[in-house]
Amino acid sequence: MSEADCSQGLDGFEALLQAKANELVSVLDSGDINSGLNIINELQQVKHLAFYNEVGYLTRGLHEAIKSFSDDAKVHTEPGNGKADSIHGMADASQRLSYVIELTEKTSHDTMDRVDKSLALVDKLDQQSGRFVDLLSLVGQLESEFEGLHGVYDRTNQLSKESEMAVKDLRHELTEILVSQSYQDITGQLIRRVITLVTQVEGSLVQLMDMAAKVERISGLNAGQSQVETKEKAKKDPIEAEGPQLAGKNNPGVAADQDDVDDLLSSLGF
Amino acid sequence: MGDIVLKKDIKILVVDDFSTMRRIIKNLLRDLGFTNVVEADDGKTAMPILQQGEVQFLVTDWNMPGMTGIDLVRAVRADPKMAGMPILMVTAEAKREQIIAAAQAGVNGYVIKPFTAAVLKGKIDKIFDRIGS
DSSP, X not given: OOHHHHHHHHHHHXXXXXXXXXXHHHHHXXXXXXXXXHHHHHHHHHHHHHHHHHHHHHHHXXXXXXXXXXXXXXXXXXXXXXXXXXXXXXXXXXXXXXHHHHHHHHHHHHXXXXXXXXXXXXXXXXXXXXXXXXXXXXXXXXXXXXXXXXXXXXXXXXXXXXXXXXXXXXXXXXXXXXXXXXXXXXXXXXXXXXXXXXXXXXXXXXXXXHHHHHHHHSSSOOTTOOOOOOOOOOOOOTTOOOOSOOTTOOOTTBOOSHHXXXXXXXXXXX | OHHHHHHHTOEEEEEOSOHHHHHHHXXXXXXXXXXXXXXXXXXXXXXXXXXXXXXXXXXXXXXXXXXXXXXXXXXXXHSTTTTTOOEEEEESOOBHHHHHHHHHHTOSEEEESSOOHHHHHHHHHHHHHHHHO
């Protein structure tokens, strides 16, 4: 059933209700109680049917939405075999998120492997510059003996110092690349929370689909039959681990940076 | 001079469930001259290592499956043999209540993620300065 069909159905019910109400008034005015009761019964049945169709529409919509979600991921859901105990699309979403964590972890380690190799090369450059200084002092000693070497020592010495500075800067930049890999931890913690949420939503949807399947099996609806389970949310521990806070949330109860942490702790005498 | 050699030689335990973060902290410690570093991925796996009695400095995350960092800090402080061990908490947990609770549980330093190399090194230096004095 398409969305248009359904809304037409609802509009149709409203139009019918209007027409029947007028008819009811006129038959009651003429004293025909029997016809009046028939009209009320008829309306009651049409209302049940409209409600039943709505529930059916929602149920099918739910199935379709979950199926198309799985199709996006190129995973095909098995044809419905009655009772569902897991939803492929949802399980797949969790798997994809887990894969993001796995992939970023691997890539971070690859990056750090290269940083380690680069740092080893920097160490080598440091050693070479030590040997270079030794050779250079030899040039310094020879300089006085050869007119053509005049000034070479000073200029080479200057170059060597610049090169040492560049190596120092390089070491600093490599360390920063290393530390920036901490994004993997931060994003990983955030993604884990989403995985937990998806798993909870999946559980609720499975229950909902189960309920919908029962609705489809029976032909009528008894008012008050459905019972919604409400779980009293346990009182939240104020210091329970929450993972990374979202940037820009601007919550006064949350430290925005290391300075906030330091200020808070020193204000309390720690 | 003898003091410095002793200091750099100490055994350090780094506890974090993300291998990336353990590696970053381990490398920064190496930059500072600390090369005797062991790792654990949560409080549960950290405890047996700590109970061997060789670890002299603990760096721990908070949010970990199994046993969290705050529970690990409390367990360490409750053990008379380890009650005086310096502890640095390195975590993304940034709520005021959490920071205060960690201080009350007895951490010697609190660094929030993401951090810079300078901040982490600064906090570690500070902890060792306090112990030295």
